[in-house]
Amino acid sequence: MAGHGARGRSGGRPTLEEVAARAGVGRGTVSRVINGSPRVSDATRAAVEAAVAELGYVPNTAARALAANRTDAIALVVPEPETRFFAEPYFSDMLRGVGAALSDTEMQLLLIFAGSDRERQRLAQYLAAHRVDGVLLVSVHADDPLPDLLAQLEIPAVISGPRSAEETLTSVDSDNYGGARSAVEHLIARGRHRIAHITGRLDVYGAQRRIDGYREALRDAGHVVDEQLIEAGDFTEEGGRRAMTRLLARCPDLDAVFAASDVTAAGARQVLREAGRRIPEDVALVGYDDSAIARHMDPPLTSVRQPIEEMGRRMIDLLLTEIADRRPAVSRGLERRQVVLATELVGRASS
Amino acid sequence: MAGHGARGRSGGRPTLEEVAARAGVGRGTVSRVINGSPRVSDATRAAVEAAVAELGYVPNTAARALAANRTDAIALVVPEPETRFFAEPYFSDMLRGVGAALSDTEMQLLLIFAGSDRERQRLAQYLAAHRVDGVLLVSVHADDPLPDLLAQLEIPAVISGPRSAEETLTSVDSDNYGGARSAVEHLIARGRHRIAHITGRLDVYGAQRRIDGYREALRDAGHVVDEQLIEAGDFTEEGGRRAMTRLLARCPDLDAVFAASDVTAAGARQVLREAGRRIPEDVALVGYDDSAIARHMDPPLTSVRQPIEEMGRRMIDLLLTEIADRRPAVSRGLERRQVVLATELVGRASS
DNA sequence: AGGTACCGTGGGAGCGCTCCCACAAGTGAT
DNA sequence: ATCACTTGTGGGAGCGCTCCCACGGTACCT
Known part of the structure; x- marks a missing residue:
């Protein structure tokens, strides 16, 4: 195992500190530039950006997550109790939409399987430990306790296919x-x-x-x-x-x-x-x-x-909004967001 | 945005320190118990485990990743240039195997899309920043530069379907x-x-x-x-x-x-x-x-x-082994690991 | 002229953990 | 009795970042 000190400072990944030194500014300033704060002068910003480019700096996610208390990750929970739920286009199309929407952001997509009881147990721990900023729920059954757990933990979540007309979670569905x-x-x-x-x-x-x-x-x-x-x-x-x-x-x-x-x-x-x-x-x-x-x-x-890919995209949009609001829809009270997308009949020889 | 101090110490997630206090031991000891070190007496271990259970302690991944310089995450890279590559059972079955093998571990599965050039760019950054401990590569074409990038960065990787008879990466394939x-x-x-x-x-x-x-x-x-x-x-x-x-x-x-x-x-x-x-x-x-x-x-x-689910499982096994060895197969020299699994003919009316 | 803003900036503190060194206590050889 | 080890343990340092406070500088008021 690589020892603490042995960790390659031999030209290894640069840190904020090193970028700051290179750009001749302070650590805080580099952080501001990285995070797109407006309170930086254009000249400074340019200098920092140059240093970032030269050093090939990439922020350390773990450090950021620790300091900022967020994860920049969202979980796609795959229930998969009745196996191979995602063999059909549904899952893959949705994933494509999700991926497309996500590629514009810094968010990571975590795939979590919650089939067995043990896996559900682990998922609950996961969520309790706030290891993700938000959750995408697909194909949830009416009696699944998961949505309520999410609401209770105040974790932003979007569900595909509301459980009922009274669904409290933000949902995206086709018509x-x-x-x-x-x-x-x-x-x-x-x-x-x-x-x-x-x-x-x-x-x-x-x-x-x-x-x-x-x-x-x-x-x-x-x-x-x-x-x-x-x-x-x-x-x-x-x-x-x-x-x-x-x-x-x-x-x-x-x-x-x-x-x-x-x-x-x-x-x-x-x-x-x-x-x-x-x-x-x-x-x-x-x-x-x-x-x-x-x-x-x-x-x-x-x-x-069904416009499944589009559904995936919308789910991400809604989820990112909720995460930005830092509060699940329920505790904001008022407007439950429910998006319903149109379907299309594809005529073939069977009718 | 939740301020630094505003972070709920109001019964929020317990830390190592709190577990240590509760168990009447030091921080280091709790860490050892959590990580299964053998150098802890049975009595102490029991006390710590009790405290962990009482407090519902779950380690903070970000802090762990930062301190230990590992991520406990592996990436499944989905090339998906020729769209909907994973519509067919191939992908979902493999995912099932991967999920099954992973559920015995603490590893997270990250889904990364590397379809567009921009996405591939980001992926390269990701990898360069060592944001995953290992990579699973599926359906890679002969001329894909990704495997070589991985070898160069010395990131453990397993490929499904070798690119040639001379594949240097560890691979799993069906016969x-x-x-x-x-x-x-x-x-x-x-x-x-x-x-x-x-x-x-x-x-x-x-x-x-x-x-x-x-x-x-x-x-x-x-x-x-x-x-x-x-x-x-x-x-x-x-x-x-x-x-x-x-x-x-x-x-x-x-x-x-x-x-x-x-x-x-x-x-x-x-x-x-x-x-x-x-x-x-x-x-x-x-x-x-x-x-x-x-x-x-x-x-x-x-x-x-093809025993695709089994392939997924084996890929994870091999990858975890490589990660444990903390070095990709190539730089260990010698044995390239290639697993080939048997297929089965399913007879139906068409023949 | 002095006061009051604000802006851009530097850097301290701290996030929760792992690693490691130091140390006390026990064990056995000399 | 002394010296060497070993075993279990505590806690300091530090991982790389964000947040925030403090500070000097400039602009605009009175």
Whole structure:
């Protein structure tokens, strides 16, 4: 192990002090320049910047964090209890948006897995120790205690997909209601009359909103909502198969299915095929997410696209704002910030 | 901004000093206990541990990093120049392995995007400033300067997929050669004689190894390798379409295709369909990666699965070892560590 | 002229830890 | 009894930074 003194002063990383000496100014002044304080004369600033460039100075994050009591890091918490949650585009697209928004800042992105109980335990410690300035929460379930822990610790946090209509945390979401509406309206426009819906997990707020959108689109078009045509799913393929089987048994006359996710649609497709129904001739099929599966399905699946990358970007924007305000939205009282982004229907051969 | 003095000593996070006072020992002793030094008596250790538990003490990472000149963080560098590289299972599975291996340690995982030039610039600064203890490199191209930069800075690093047979960095890879062999042997066993290969990007070492495996499997089975049956692809769907079109024009008598990736196979499938070839009756198709697309393709695609999660785990193991050795493999001279993991052929209806 | 601002600046104190030296107490050889 | 070690321990110094106070200088008022 490198001893204390052995730490390479042999041309090693320069310190603030060295930059100050080089520029012929004091330590404080260099600090001000580095941190963009306006209270520095132009001449001094230029001299310091030159010294910084010559020495290739890069601030020591640890020292800064220690002195300033902040970390310049935000955590992306990946629940990942039901494994490989991020296999689908959702995660990677969001990550791309997050990365893009972050690249304009000095913030680091920490990936924290909170699948097992032990990992959640560690996460709680992490947060309690204030090792991050803010937290990004994705795909949180209604009964997850994490958001409340964050609120209690007064750690800025943004959640993707509010847990309910009363979500207190700042949230970014896509318009699940509108997305579902557009899917159903599309099917109606195609002349379908018996449109079924395979829902997502009912404890997920977004799934509820999609059901709402389904219902109201039908109602607004003058259709009667037949509860027999609604069957609970869970976003999975297997759930799609089960739901589709039940739906076919109950309503053999259905002529369209709107599934709450692409994988669910894939499961439904399989059952429809086995039952001898042609897609889209006999039954039109629409999914949700516009994932890779949708493009590669046979026939290619009409699906609702969410602007996930944009969601990632907005989450970061909001989080940085909260961090700058140094106080979570709840304790500021008043305005809960909820951003809802529009979806887009991507038409393909399945409908 | 919270002033210096305003920092809540109002029951806020306890410090080493406070734990020491509580346990009736010195600061150094607590430090030793926290860091698992053996030079502490059992009685003292117990007392300190009790105090830690009572106070809910969590070490301050920043202070530790500053004093010890290490960061307890490793970076996962995501090149992501050719966008959404991590949309497919590859990335998420690897992340899962990485996360699993990391959850046994105190290490943090930093996600760093190095797509744009600006981001790469920043990354170089990062590394130069030694803000991470080690680096995980995934999907690096043959001409990437990053590995050399890491070697020069003497930062421990592990690469997934060596850049060449002479890779100097510690690497973890799946057996591309063996995977390709198993795919081709499978096709031969199915009675196929005119087996084509759509390659991956030729500047990727793994793609070369797959070509080697393809060639030698044929040769060992007594077939003649017809160079006409090999067509360059680039791992993409569009590349698969182009390559398949050319192959069909050149060798209309082919009866099997081994594609270097599942998406490539998807592109090939489309062209085969349009040409009226049935899969698998007329042309058998095998992909690589065993991604979601393979399972959902019509017909489901036979594919070569790589133990990606395991790869992630091994990468972390190796990296932690190097960090513990506090010196990158190259400067230790001698043993370059290269781990190669076995693949598995997943048979489905396409072959 | 003196007073009162403010601006730009230097540098002390301190963030919470690790490293190491010093030292007391114990152990065994001489 | 002395001398050497060893073992466990306490606490000083210092990691590189930010925050803030104090100070000299200039500008503008009375």
